[in-house]
Amino acid sequence: MKKVEVTVTIKSKPETIIAAFIDPDMLKAWWKVDRTFINTEVGGVYAITWQTTANGFKYVTLGNIRRYQPNRELVINNLTYFNPEKEIMGEMTLTIIAKQNGESAVLYLCQEGYQTSDDWDWYYNAVKEAWPLVVQDLKQYLENL
Template sequence: MRKVEVSLFINATPEKIIDAFVNPERLKEWWQVEQALIVPKPGGLYTLVWQISDQGFGYVSSGQIVSYDPMSELIIDNFVYLNPTKDLLGPMSLTVRVRSKDSGSEFYLCQDGYQSGGDWDWYYEAVKQAWPDLLNSFKSYIES
């Protein structure tokens, strides 16, 4: 199966980086998440919602946290993407790993489990472009 991977150096502590993925207020600031339900522990929920209107939710990503260490790692399994104009896509996994290096952190993100055909191809191409762009903005956000 296909995957999207991004690695970069961020001038921040691992704890600050992981917190930005589990703190709903911080997710609003860097990822424009409008609502989040996150229980940061193994077995906990990880649900993000964008574009809320009177008609409902625009986009939802949701999964179950299988590994959480506030100093180094967040792994979400059974990760699904819901879009009212596309097929339901999943399950996938999302892995965030951070380790201290020099005066900052080595950051690694991997979203995998993409299948082929139909909306899967559209989603893979969209995410393959979106994650690198978003994480460069994330880097600026975290470092400021």
């Protein structure tokens, strides 16, 4: 199956990188997430939304925490993406690993589980383009804390 992988070195601690994916204020600052509901227990819900209006949420990503180690790893399975213009795309996995490397940390991010259809191809291509840019936004955010 297709997957999107990104690796980047960030002048930050691994626990700060992992926190940036679960802390509502941090998610809002670097990823422009509007709302969150995140329970970091194994099996807990990971829900984030963008472009929230009085009429609802435009984009939603929802999954379950499979692994959470605050100082090095976050794995979300059953990751499902909701977009009002596309089919519901689900059962992906998002893996985030941060390892200390001197005064920096190396972030490895992998989103996988893409299927095949026109909407899935669109989503894969969008994610393949977006994650490298979004990770650079995260890097800049964390290095300026």
